Amino acid sequence: xxxxxxxxxxxxxxxxxxxxxxxxxxxxxxxxxxxxxxxxxxxxxxxxxxxxxxxxxxxxxxxxxxxxxxxxxxxxxxxxxxx
Amino acid sequence: xxxxxxxxxxxxxxxxxxxxxxxxxxxxxxxxxxxxxxxxxxxxxxxxxxxxxxxxxxxxxxxxxxxxxxxxxxxxxxxxxxxxxxxxxxxxxxxxxxxxxxxxxxxxxxxxxxxxxxxxxxxxxxxxxxxxxxxxxxxxxxxxxxxxxxxxxxxxxxxxxxxxxxxxxxxxxxxxxxxxxxxxxxxxxxxxxxxxxxxxxxxxxxxxxxxxxxxxxxxxxxxxxxxxxxxxxxxxxxxxxxxxxxxxxxxxxxxxxxxxxxxxxxxxxxxxxxxxxxxxxxxxxxxxxxxxxxxxxxxxxxxxxxxxxxxxxxxxxxxxxxxxxxxxxxxxxxxxxxxxxxxxxxxxxxxxxxxxxxxxxxxxxxxxxxxxxxxxxxxxxxxxxxxxxxxxxxxxxxxxxxxxxxxxxxxxxxxxxxxxxxxxxxxxxxxxxxxxxxxxxxxxxxxxxxxxxxxxxxxxxxxxxxxxxxxxxxxxxxxxxxxxxxxxxxxxxxxxxxxxxxxxxxxxxxxxxxxxxxxxxxxxxxxxxxxxxxxxxxxxxxxxxxxxxxxxxxxxxxxxxxxxxxxxxxxxxxxxxxxxxxxxxxxxxxxxxxxxxxxxxxxxxxxxxxxxxxxxxxxxxxxxxxxxxxxxxxxxxxxxxxxxxxxxxx
Ligand SMILES: Nc1nc2c(ncn2[C@@H]2O[C@H](COP(=O)(O)OP(=O)(O)OP(=O)(O)O)[C@@H](O)[C@H]2O)c(=O)[nH]1
Ligand SMILES: [Mg+2]
Numbered sequence: 001x002x003x004x005x006x007x008x009x010x011x012x013x014x015x016x017x018x019x020x021x022x023x024x025x026x027x028x029x030x031x032x033x034x035x036x037x038x039x040x041x042x043x044x045x046x047x048x049x050x051x052x053x054x055x056x057x058x059x060x061x062x063x064x065x066x067x068x069x070x071x072x073x074x075x076x077x078x079x080x081x082x083x
Numbered sequence: 084x085x086x087x088x089x090x091x092x093x094x095x096x097x098x099x100x101x102x103x104x105x106x107x108x109x110x111x112x113x114x115x116x117x118x119x120x121x122x123x124x125x126x127x128x129x130x131x132x133x134x135x136x137x138x139x140x141x142x143x144x145x146x147x148x149x150x151x152x153x154x155x156x157x158x159x160x161x162x163x164x165x166x167x168x169x170x171x172x173x174x175x176x177x178x179x180x181x182x183x184x185x186x187x188x189x190x191x192x193x194x195x196x197x198x199x200x201x202x203x204x205x206x207x208x209x210x211x212x213x214x215x216x217x218x219x220x221x222x223x224x225x226x227x228x229x230x231x232x233x234x235x236x237x238x239x240x241x242x243x244x245x246x247x248x249x250x251x252x253x254x255x256x257x258x259x260x261x262x263x264x265x266x267x268x269x270x271x272x273x274x275x276x277x278x279x280x281x282x283x284x285x286x287x288x289x290x291x292x293x294x295x296x297x298x299x300x301x302x303x304x305x306x307x308x309x310x311x312x313x314x315x316x317x318x319x320x321x322x323x324x325x326x327x328x329x330x331x332x333x334x335x336x337x338x339x340x341x342x343x344x345x346x347x348x349x350x351x352x353x354x355x356x357x358x359x360x361x362x363x364x365x366x367x368x369x370x371x372x373x374x375x376x377x378x379x380x381x382x383x384x385x386x387x388x389x390x391x392x393x394x395x396x397x398x399x400x401x402x403x404x405x406x407x408x409x410x411x412x413x414x415x416x417x418x419x420x421x422x423x424x425x426x427x428x429x430x431x432x433x434x435x436x437x438x439x440x441x442x443x444x445x446x447x448x449x450x451x452x453x454x455x456x457x458x459x460x461x462x463x464x465x466x467x468x469x470x471x472x473x474x475x476x477x478x479x480x481x482x483x484x485x486x487x488x489x490x491x492x493x494x495x496x497x498x499x500x501x502x503x504x505x506x507x508x509x510x511x512x513x514x515x516x517x518x519x520x521x522x523x524x525x526x527x528x529x530x531x532x533x534x535x536x537x538x539x540x541x542x543x544x545x546x547x548x549x550x551x552x553x554x555x556x557x558x559x560x561x562x563x564x565x566x567x568x569x570x571x572x573x574x575x576x577x578x579x580x581x582x583x584x585x586x587x588x589x590x591x592x593x594x595x596x597x598x599x600x601x602x603x604x605x606x607x608x609x610x611x612x613x614x615x616x617x618x619x620x621x622x623x624x625x626x627x628x629x630x631x632x633x634x635x636x637x638x639x640x641x642x643x644x645x646x647x648x649x650x651x652x653x654x655x656x657x658x659x660x661x662x663x664x665x666x667x668x669x670x671x672x673x674x675x676x677x678x679x680x681x682x683x684x685x686x687x688x689x690x691x692x693x694x695x696x697x698x699x700x701x702x703x704x705x706x707x708x709x710x711x712x713x714x715x716x717x718x719x720x721x722x723x724x725x726x727x728x729x730x731x732x733x
Contacts, residue, residue, distance in 0.1 A: 033163075056407060063198070072524065
């Protein structure tokens with residue numbers, strides 16, 4: 001594999017990747033909650049669509065769809081191009 | 084919230100110590116409340132939106148002679164709560180909620196279509212060590228979308244009993260009941276699931292593999308509908324089209340129904356006038372009850388229609404999309420998408436709207452939203468608006484293809500909503516700035532057909548709540564008002580001395596009403612409302628509406644019926660100022676009606692809202708602030724509306 005690690009917030013709709021790392025930012029609760037929502041290392045994430053005003057963005061992870069604001073999506077790092 | 088308006092969520096059930104307590108926990112939107120309703124026969128509110136249930140709700144069920152207390156709880160994604168609704172569930176699970184014993188067992192509800200994510204939550208709940216059983220819902224949808232799950236194997240992998248149900252239809256509920264009967268013998272997992280997130284993830288995958296799980300296909304309809312509804316142009320158009328259509332419907336489709344109800348009351352009034360002997364009793368029945376309360380009851384069709392629309396939006400899954408689309412707009416006002424949903428629910432009634440702020444993680448956001456929610460046009464304003472708009476705009480007037488009445492109504496809703504956003508922004512700015520940034524996330528469930536039962540329950544309970552309000556607050560106010568309007572009794576000698584033609588009942592009643600205690604009261608507050616153009620009768624209406632807005636309609640109806648029992652509708656239209664500088668001029672001119680409408684847009688005239696603000700914030704401070712700022716704002720904005728209308732030549 002060995003792709004480049006990028007923040008989820010940077011991906012375009014249609015892109016996929018597998019989560020490599022979730023950083024908490026200043027608030028530990030954010031990382032916890034992202035993990036509870038399914039953003040854990042190894043999970044495959046697909047960018048589904050952007051809101052009309054470009055934020056938030058819907059992601060598909062663990063077989064369901066959830067939207068995150070850019071600030072939260074910036075906490076999730078993915079390696080692009082997973083199956 | 085089973086009973087729509089003004090029901091705040093604690094159900095029946097005497098909690099005896101020896102009765103086993105079973106709690107329903109699981110992710111939001113997993114179908115917990117549907118299972119709860121199936122078990123208890125109650126009708127708690129359900130909907131295709133994560134976060135419908137925001138408070139603990141208690142019921143009971145009987146299995147083979149044994150009574151069980153069943154608790155429905157708000158959903159949670161993990162046991163580390165981030166919002167007040169999740170905290171309730173965690174506190175109940177840990178036995179930390181005051182006066183509520185820890186449950187004896189839990190039913191962990193999981194949505195089979197999101198099993199891969201939901202098992203993480205199941206693992207956390209199993210880790211609490213309470214006897215547990217897993218209830219798998221949405222098995223019908225899993226099969227329909229070509230997914231697969233071996234329920235028995237899932238039970239083996241988890242080490243606890245598992246039962247599959249279709250919650251909203253009640254399939255599988257009898258098996259669940261049977262299983263509950265043997266809760267003392269439930270197996271516990273041989274090994275507690277791992278607590279480390281990475282290990283837990285591996286555990287979930289192994290459980291899924293063992294249970295031969297295949298995730299459902301994506302829901303194609305959802306994707307196609309979202310292409311339209313979440314499109315910047317089409318989505319906005321559809322939203323406004325639905326709204327405009329709704330307001331047109333309020334006036335056009337509901338009108339025949341309303342006429343039916345109205346003629347029924349007219350017939351009743353005739354009967355009373357013919358049959359009821361003592362004049363005072365006929366007056367009480369005819370004026371206060373039929374003219375006053377009947378005038379409000381006429382609005383049942385509109386209220387039910389409004390609740391139908393909201394129940395449909397919630398049932399299909401539009402609310403989560405509304406939060407998603409509006410999040411960015413709300414961010415401009417310092418809030419988030421969930422706050423928009425809370426405001427949208429306030430269209431029904433500010434009470435559930437304020438309760439819905441429990442889903443907001445940030446305490447500041449929550450407070451700002453609560454202070455803004457009373458500005459959203461609730462169903463109680465509907466009768467007032469319909470009555471006043473009827474005095475302002477001819478029913479036949481059209482603007483393009485749309486009825487002008489519906490458009491004015493739409494404008495009032497818009498005014499309320501924009502004011503609410505601005506108010507929320509102000510309260511967010513002046514609030515305490517220390518709060519931590521909290522994450523925004525919103526699950527978008529697939530579109531689903533609303534459960535017909537849930538929609539019917541929403542309509543029925545709204546109608547019931549409205550009728551209850553009519554039969555208590557409004558009847559009470561109407562009777563008191565009737566006394567105030569008819570006392571003191573005027574002697575014939577006195578009437579003659581005042582130059583009233585005692586042979587003309589209309590002249591007599593007009594004179595008595597104008598010299599009643601009610602008139603005195605209305606005139607006493609005249610200095611406050613005079614600049615807005617209100618006369619003493621309108622003042623009485625506004626004062627009586629302080630507890631519940633609909634009372635305004637009852638009061639005006641009653642005053643009109645008392646002045647001219649033959650044709651109250653005309654009496655209202657042709658009402659003139661009886662004294663003061665404007666004596667003889669008509670009361671309901673465009674500037675006065677505009678001022679009144681705007682007054683009702685802003686004023687906090689609802690004791691239920693004040694009470695729920697007190698309870699949700701824990702102090703009297705916030706309800707007092709809300710009441711003061713909204714009343715002051717109402718006066719100022721009404722004055723502006725009057726001035727502008729006068730300038731515009733109305
Ligand atoms: N197809 C299908 N729909 C279901 C099933 N169970 C519930 N629903 C629907 O799913 C939606 C959510 O159900 P609720 O019972 O409100 O879910 P909840 O877990 O109480 O949700 P929150 O209170 O928001 O956490 C409703 O629209 C139900 O009609 C099921 O087994 N199959
Ligand atoms: Mg629920």
